Amino acid sequence: METMPDGRTLESAVALASRAPSLHNSQPWRWTLDADELALFSDSDRILPATDPSGRQMVLSCGAVLHHLRVALTARHWATVVERMPDATNRRCLATLRFRRLDAVTDIDLRMAEAIGRRRTERLPMGAPQEWARAESALQMLVEPAGVRLSAIAEHERPALEELSRRIGGERRSDLAYQTELSWWAGHGMYPDGIPPDALPPGRRTVATEREFPPGNATGESAEAEDRAAILLLSTTTDTRLDWLRSGEALSAVLLACTARGLATCSVTHLTESESSRAFLRETARIEGVPQVMIRVGVRAGPGPDAATPRRPTSAILFRKQS
Ligand SMILES: Cc1cc2nc3c(=O)[nH]c(=O)nc-3n(C[C@H](O)[C@H](O)[C@H](O)COP(=O)(O)O)c2cc1C
Structure with a gap:
């Protein structure tokens, strides 16, 4: 029985998986x-x-x-058996994967894999998603097996969320270390990482619930003036590194499922970075757990960012262990 994909299959899956979102496109x-x-x-x-x-x-x-990576491999007829946090002596080792050949792949598997190449972080205002109640419960079921909870922020809570977002943005304008880091990672487009200006909205189009970035030149011809995106929150019961890893897996599942449905998405984390804003989100979303990441989901009003943000080459992220 085959227990290992060949080198080319693994390399192409790793390359496709590197399209995953990461904080400021840091690809860590x-x-x-x-x-x-x-x-x-x-x-x-x-x-x-x-x-x-x-x-x-x-x-x-x-x-x-x-x-x-698991989605990319499934589409290539490989199932993965994952052990998370396998080495208590090495915190950096987050997971090991073993493989099993798959006879059949479903249409949903293929649509999720196909969504990887189409997904973009959309930072411009979005239209409201259609037939949302059904989609939302499908997304809830998608993340539950990972031990992650998906909640929606009620529409009437949006002004309070916008107010908190503005306050945090204001406080951070005078945080030199934060601003230095942000301008290193966002708004230049010179490296195979970071966020290029094309993916950042001009200042006047910034969505109120979003992180403040340096102004860019993302355009959307008929883009909505006001953001009507649904706002989701992923949370966990406890706050361990395993919860963070599981939340990232759930985030990926939600983003790809929404992309496969033709919806635009944006991960948002400036409100989950401090204990006080997490406490606010906990109250706003009426949850008991720990908020990990917010997601805006909606209809892209204009053409949206065409070009994908850059990624590091596979040779910089995949290494063969010497035996
Ligand atoms: C943990 C995490 C936090 C993120 N935080 C934000 C954020 O606060 N605001 C935002 O606009 N994008 C955020 N993003 C999206 C990244 O900036 C984006 O994935 C990256 O720039 C690559 O671009 P792409 O998603 O279009 O491929 C986050 C992504 C992740 C995984």
Whole structure:
């Protein structure tokens, strides 16, 4: 029985998985491959200390790439058996994967894999998603097996959320370490990482519930003036590194499922970065757990960003273990 995809299959799946979202497109992941196992490590050189001192979002980003990889491999007829946090002596080792050949692949599997290449973070105002109640309960079922809860922020709570977002944006304008980090990662487009100006809205089009970025030149011809996106929150009961990894996997599942339905998405985390804003979100979403990431979901009003944001080459993230 085959127990390992060939090198080309694994390489192409790792390359596709690297389209996963990550905080400021930092891509904080590394894969190592040996004879019968692939391992995922966080790359702590790529942590953003001023924005993400605990590494919560570094691990969340790695969870997203892990889920992307599993989706990419399923479409190539390979199931994965994952062990999370397999090595108590090495915090950077987040998961190991073993493989089993799959006879059949469903249409849904293929649509999720196809969504990987089409997904973009949409930061312009969006229209309201249609037939949303049904879609929302389908998304809830999608994340439940990962031990992650999906809640919707009620429409009447939006002004309070916008107010909190503005307050945090204002406080951070004078936070030199945060601003230095943000301008290193966002708004230049010179490197195979970071957020290029084309993916950032001009200042006047910034959505009130979004993080404040340096102004860019993303355009949408007939883009909505006001954001009508649904706002979702992923949360967990406890707040361990395993919860962060699981939340990243759930985030990826929600983003791909929405993309497959033709919806636009945006991950939003400036409101989950401090204990006080997490407490506010907990109250606003009427949940008992720990808010991990917000997601805006809606209808892209204009053409949206055409070009994908850059990624590092596979040679910089996939390494073969010497035996
Ligand atoms: C953990 C995490 C946090 C993120 N936080 C934000 C955010 O606060 N605001 C935002 O606009 N995008 C956020 N993003 C989206 C990334 O900026 C985006 O994935 C990255 O720039 C790559 O672009 P792409 O998603 O279009 O491929 C986040 C993504 C992840 C995984």
